[in-house]
Amino acid sequence: MSDTTPAYYGADAVGPFLTWPLVNEAVESALKAVVKSSPALTAQPRRTFTPIGSQSVQDQGLLLTMPAFVGNYETSSRGGSSTLACKLVTSFSGNAQRQPPLPSILAHVLVFSHQTGQLAAIMEATDLTTRRTVAASLVSTKYLYFRRFGPDAEVTRPITVAIVGCGVQGQMHALAFCQSFRVRKLLCNNRSRAKAEELAKLIGLEVGGQAVEVCESSREACHEADVICVATFAKEPLIHSQDLKPSGGVHINAVGAGEIHFSEVAPSVYRRSKVYVDCYANAEAELVGLPAPITAEVGEVILSKDYPKEQDITVFQSMGMASEDACVAQAVLDAISAGKDKDE
Numbered sequence: 001m002s003d004t005t006p007a008y009y010g011a012d013a014v015g016p017f018l019t020w021p022l023v024n025e026a027v028e029s030a031l032k033a034v035v036k037s038s039p040a041l042t043a044q045p046r047r048t049f050t051p052i053g054s055q056s057v058q059d060q061g062l063l064l065t066m067p068a069f070v071g072n073y074e075t076s077s078r079g080g081s082s083t084l085a086c087k088l089v090t091s092f093s094g095n096a097q098r099q100p101p102l103p104s105i106l107a108h109v110l111v112f113s114h115q116t117g118q119l120a121a122i123m124e125a126t127d128l129t130t131r132r133t134v135a136a137s138l139v140s141t142k143y144l145y146f147r148r149f150g151p152d153a154e155v156t157r158p159i160t161v162a163i164v165g166c167g168v169q170g171q172m173h174a175l176a177f178c179q180s181f182r183v184r185k186l187l188c189n190n191r192s193r194a195k196a197e198e199l200a201k202l203i204g205l206e207v208g209g210q211a212v213e214v215c216e217s218s219r220e221a222c223h224e225a226d227v228i229c230v231a232t233f234a235k236e237p238l239i240h241s242q243d244l245k246p247s248g249g250v251h252i253n254a255v256g257a258g259e260i261h262f263s264e265v266a267p268s269v270y271r272r273s274k275v276y277v278d279c280y281a282n283a284e285a286e287l288v289g290l291p292a293p294i295t296a297e298v299g300e301v302i303l304s305k306d307y308p309k310e311q312d313i314t315v316f317q318s319m320g321m322a323s324e325d326a327c328v329a330q331a332v333l334d335a336i337s338a339g340k341d342k343d344e
């Protein structure tokens with residue numbers, strides 16, 4: 001009998017492959033694949049949430065199981081590709097306060113052969129989760145914000161970015177936005193000021209070239225921002241309508257979640273905004289009570305090129321999708337295999 005032991009790839013083995021070109025391409029493929037009119041075949045059943053503890057779900061912890069099959073999607077390296085995977089991810093918002101601190105979000109992805117069902121690999125996916133979530137914001141910002149100003153705006157147009165919540169997600173959003181777009185000013189706000197200061201220092205060291213300010217309030221951070229990324233566990237709104245640039249033309253990546261996904265952004269903002277999601281099917285289950293209609297899935301906008309108008313306020317309501325994890329994990333596995341083939 002052949003050896004059916006799955007390969008294990010720890011964080012150190014996965015890390016070098018999580019480049020922005022690889023992750024962005026895989027996430028864009030997933031966003032397009034879930035759209036009904038897409039030529040890809042996607043099965044992404046509802047993820048399950050197992051609460052741990054009997055009180056507030058967010059304070060106690062959660063285990064999510066996230067399965068997906070994405071068949072026949074386009075990749076630049078392999079042409080058509082397929083992937084079958086299931087991510088297991090926990091969310092323990094108190095982990096950052098532990099001594100030593102632990103990430104709030106911890107994950108592994110199981111990747112299967114889509115031909116035989118055999119478990120091919122188990123991959124540490126904590127950083128993968130952070131990066132694919134940031135990639136969903138990058139891709140959404142490209143199509144929902146920049147493309148309203150023309151085909152090259154993501155390269156030519158300078159922007160001011162606000163980061164509200166400077167934890168793991170906020171830090172990675174700040175770094176990636178500064179590295180990917182022409183950020184002239186970065187405004188950072190965090191509940192505890194120390195983390196915003198840490199982030200400002202990090203950006204100075206790693207990127208440079210833009211003004212960085214630490215702001216006392218989310219209002220101060222948002223008032224001149226073109227693009228806002230909010231990633232916290234806040235149960236109460238942090239971003240209000242009167243905090244936004246009066247001229248409009250603002251895009252918000254709403255990444256985090258309190259007890260409900262859309263608790264970080266006030267209803268007054270949603271009511272003025274065009275709201276986009278990663279996936280309708282997940283939105284139906286997880287965005288019950290969203291105070292505005294959903295305009296489209298991000299993948300629909302990419303495929304149709306039906307971009308928002310210059311002065312629109314747009315919200316990308318990010319939930320995170322299993323197909324994003326599956327496409328990124330598959331791309332990492334393919335890259336690892338290609339490296340092994342080259343060595344042989």
Ligand SMILES: NC(=O)C1=CN([C@@H]2O[C@H](COP(=O)(O)OP(=O)(O)OC[C@H]3O[C@@H](n4cnc5c(N)ncnc54)[C@H](OP(=O)(O)O)[C@@H]3O)[C@@H](O)[C@H]2O)C=CC1
Pocket residue numbers: 091093096103104105129130133165166167168169170190191192195231232233234235255256257258318319320321
């Ligand atoms: N959409 C998606 O695909 C994904 C979403 N997420 C979500 O992103 C969010 C951030 O995750 P992550 O960065 O890993 O977590 P971290 O614990 O690293 O950071 C959380 C940040 O939120 C701040 N915060 C926590 N509670 C509040 C509050 N009540 N009001 C204001 N600020 C608060 C913390 O501030 P302080 O320093 O003061 O504690 C901290 O800076 C979470 O909601 C998580 O579920 C995560 C992965 C994927």
Ligand SMILES: O=C([O-])C1=[NH+]CCC1
Pocket residue numbers: 089091105129257319320321
């Ligand atoms: O999609 C994801 O992995 C998560 N969304 C919220 C917590 C983790």
